[in-house]
Amino acid sequence: GAVVSQHPSRVICKSGTSVKIECRSLDFQATTMFWYRQFPKQSLMLMATSNEGSKATYEQGVEKDKFLINHASLTLSTLTVTSAHPEDSSFYICSASEIRRGTEAFFGQGTRLTVV
């Protein structure tokens, strides 16, 4: 199946700093990428949908100025957590799909962010 690579898998950062998470589709062109957040012992919540070359669409309650999403190419989307706070500590996971072909979405391995 298609491969989606997410990097880093784990990151620890200090409060107030920014952290960038990358999501790459390795063997297909991802016209759409999705970013999810998973709180401990809870399900995944969709944060935003990004289409290549256009602004991301954020779900209700997600601060777009805090969670910056850039989908500059057909193989790369980035999520930047700005001014990180301990409350932002979570598991972030991306998925990518090639919408034009109607294929299913493939998930990255996830990034565990800890803000200290």
Place this chain on the structure above:
Amino acid sequence: GEDVEQSLFLSVREGDSSVINCTYTDSSSTYLYWYKQEPGAGLQLLTYIFSNMDMKQDQRLTVLLNKKDKHLSLRIADTQTGDSAIYFCAEETGGFKTIFGAGTRLFVKA
């Protein structure tokens, strides 16, 4: 709105079959998925079914889909202790978003 519901816990004995149930609301869903998450790990896609299928079997896994009732189930035959994990049901909606259930924690007793 879009919603996926599943029971939170299931406990079975090793060697028995496990059946995890899920209901969803979006009738325009295209794919329905089952994911497995082990402690501290990411999601592992177990299997998926197209919305126009009724059943899919893959080794020990059997997925049943009742589209009329919007009900999806995952049966694990000969459940092993290594199957202990959280199982997420998910639907890909007509808008290509994947909506997840809360997850069912499967306990397998030796």
